[in-house]
Amino acid sequence: MSNKHLIVLDLDGTLLTEDKKITQATKQVLHQAMREGHEVAIATGRPYRMSMQYYQELGLRSPIVNYNGALSHHPYDTSFEKHHITIPLEQAHHIIETCYSLDMPNILVEIEDHIYSSITGIENTDHTFFSLHAHEIHTGDLLQLIKDHPTSILVQFHDHHNWDEIQKTFINRHSHIVHHRKWNEPFQVVEVLRQGVDKAVGVERIARYYDIPKERIIAFGDEDNDMGMLQYVGKGVAMGNAIEALKSVADDITDHNDHDGVANYLKKHLKLQS
Structure with a gap:
């Protein structure tokens, strides 16, 4: 197929509606795109264990980008080499110590699908959601528990915390090796990843795998973690519900995620019939 495209989809706020579903209309259009020879892939901030259900629902057989680019792999083809960008162990310990010093003791460390939590009562925290489908969950003193390089570190903060102080401290102490971002509501979470991690890194590897040039990649997103991609x-297509900063750098803007924005754009751009 001479005009084969790679279609890359963020999940939350993009492919998924607000109630975390893929609409039938969107599913039909994506299936039509695949029947016509285009490739469809997911690039998400979620770990694989929490994106697998949508990957399977769409019947994908493509590489997938997880943890905002910290991990990319192919669930079915081992010739696609897994790419895992981790936080150095020593630096992870320093970050944990920083969180303790800022009175943010509720910390969750992910090493792929293995979860390490600083507290035992995770059912009463934001971490309940993020620990779903984990291979193993370990709780206790993270400085003793963590023996390998983490994929990501999630830190819960509360209304009484000073975000400016948190941000300044992280920049001063850790910006040479990691970057951090604050998640939007309803989660009061700081996500920490290795410096240089970006969905674009994984998307580039997928495009090479399919031998599809950059100009024939269409990517959809809604948040700041989609900016690089x-x-x-x-x-680059921003959803109608996307943040303004993303819309300002996007090539196009489509409809809201609750109004089949992905499907509507692909039908028009690739002349697909659902």
């Missing part, structure tokens, strides 16, 4: 690809 949308700027990298040939056609």
Whole structure:
């Protein structure tokens, strides 16, 4: 297929509606795109264990980007080499100590699908959601528990915390090796990843796997963690519900995630019939 495209989909706020579903209309259009020879892939901040259900629901057989680019792998083809960008163990310990010093003791460390939590009562925290489908959950003193390089570190904060102080401290102490971002509501969470991690890194590897040039990659997103990906690809599309900063760098803007924005754009751009 001479005009084969790679279609890359963020999950939350993009492919998924607000109630975390893929609409039938969107599913039909994506299936039509695949029947016509285009490739469809997911690039999400979620770990694989929490994106697998949507991957399987769409019947994908493509590589997937997880943890905002910290991990990319192919669930079915081992010739696609797994790419795992981790936080150095020593630095992870320093970050944990920083969180303790800022009175943020509720910390969750992910090493792929293994979860390490600083507290035992995770059912009463934001971490309940993030620990779903984990291979193992370990709780206790993270400085003793963590023996390998983490994929990501999630830290819960509360209304009484000073976000400016948190941000300044992280930048001063750790910006040479990691970057951090604050999640939007309803989660009061700081996500920490290795410096240089970006969805675009994983998307580039998928494009090479399929031998699809950058100008024939279409990527959809809605949040700041989609910024690098949308700027990298040939056609970066912001959802109608996307943040303004993303819309300002996108090549196109489509409809809201609750109004089949992905499907509507692909039908028009690739001349698909659902």
